[in-house]
Amino acid sequence: MRESGGSSVTVRTGLVAGLAVGAGLCYCVYRASRRRRGREGGAKRGDVRPGQEHQAAAPTLLQKVSAMPVISSPGRKGPENLRQEDVDLPKSSHDLEAHHIQNLIRLLDSTKDPTVQEQALVTLSNSAAFSANQDIIRNLGGLIVVGKMLSVPDTKVKEKALNALNNLSMNIKNQEEMKIYITIVCEETDSSPLNSELQLAGLRFLTNMSVTNDYHYMMTSFIPCFLHMLLEGNERTQVQVLKVLVNLSANPAMTEHLLNAQAPCLLSLFDTCINQEVLLRVLVFATNLTKLTQKDKSITVPHHNEGSIFSVLWGNTTECAQKLTSLLYHHDTEVKEQVAELIMQRC
Numbered sequence: 001m002r003e004s005g006g007s008s009v010t011v012r013t014g015l016v017a018g019l020a021v022g023a024g025l026c027y028c029v030y031r032a033s034r035r036r037r038g039r040e041g042g043a044k045r046g047d048v049r050p051g052q053e054h055q056a057a058a059p060t061l062l063q064k065v066s067a068m069p070v071i072s073s074p075g076r077k078g079p080e081n082l083r084q085e086d087v088d089l090p091k092s093s094h095d096l097e098a099h100h101i102q103n104l105i106r107l108l109d110s111t112k113d114p115t116v117q118e119q120a121l122v123t124l125s126n127s128a129a130f131s132a133n134q135d136i137i138r139n140l141g142g143l144i145v146v147g148k149m150l151s152v153p154d155t156k157v158k159e160k161a162l163n164a165l166n167n168l169s170m171n172i173k174n175q176e177e178m179k180i181y182i183t184i185v186c187e188e189t190d191s192s193p194l195n196s197e198l199q200l201a202g203l204r205f206l207t208n209m210s211v212t213n214d215y216h217y218m219m220t221s222f223i224p225c226f227l228h229m230l231l232e233g234n235e236r237t238q239v240q241v242l243k244v245l246v247n248l249s250a251n252p253a254m255t256e257h258l259l260n261a262q263a264p265c266l267l268s269l270f271d272t273c274i275n276q277e278v279l280l281r282v283l284v285f286a287t288n289l290t291k292l293t294q295k296d297k298s299i300t301v302p303h304h305n306e307g308s309i310f311s312v313l314w315g316n317t318t319e320c321a322q323k324l325t326s327l328l329y330h331h332d333t334e335v336k337e338q339v340a341e342l343i344m345q346r347c
Helices: 002-046 053-063 098-110 114-127 131-139 142-151 155-168 172-191 197-209 216-232 235-249 252-260 276-295 309-315 317-327 333-346
Strands: none
Touching (some): 098 131, 114 131, 114 142, 131 155, 131 172, 142 155, 155 197, 172 197, 197 216, 216 235, 216 252, 235 252, 252 276, 252 309, 276 309, 309 317, 317 333
């Protein structure tokens, strides 16, 4: 019986313990449910959790920032943008307004940082591709500021300055003010490493400045330099320097200067293996000189030294005639037509 009396006490004790555990579990479930509802309610009220306020506001803040980068120059290490407090520019040079250009010119005039100078010049150069901006830059005194960059020792800055001057020189009024840079650019082009980007930039500027006859006289003393680039340079240099020489050869006032210049190997370019662009321009150059020589009978052989362009083209008529006859079989029609015209002019 003692066993049964003991069993009765054990059952009651287990029942009390079970009720206590059950009550504890219910309370835990209740608290967990309250916390979950509280979190859901918070999300519904604000839809922004702690720590998310700044993330949500950031895009709006960025949209209010109007710092616009200057078009940067490829291949140059350094900051990609000018400082916002210095200049605030559109992303496209086409969208530049007068006040943007004015700020850019002021920055270029005041800074000594080659990287900033280069970036500013690239943007000015791009903007100068539009004719309206060419006038604006001149009226704001930008031609002188860009021209000053030719005296900067940094080669990249000089190159970008020449590119800007090249675009600006497509304006006749600008050319009148920019003629003061012709001698400087000729000297820089002559002293630059052969086939360098700096030399090519200088030749491009001189090409534009030689489109009219107005400034040819300022290039006269540099004709030997141009011929040296023609005979020693690569194809890119040859094409670019020939553009200058062709422009000069169309001016009767330059005929004597060109014919007297030394170019003993000029006929080596009268060959089918020569680059077509180079060959065609050499033929035009020779044709221009031939036409002017035929018109001016005062130009005679005794006036010219051996190795001069005159003696090369007319001193040894057999060699020149053979070269031209061979070129009549060139595959390009334009070359053949130019050869035929040159032969007719020589008759």
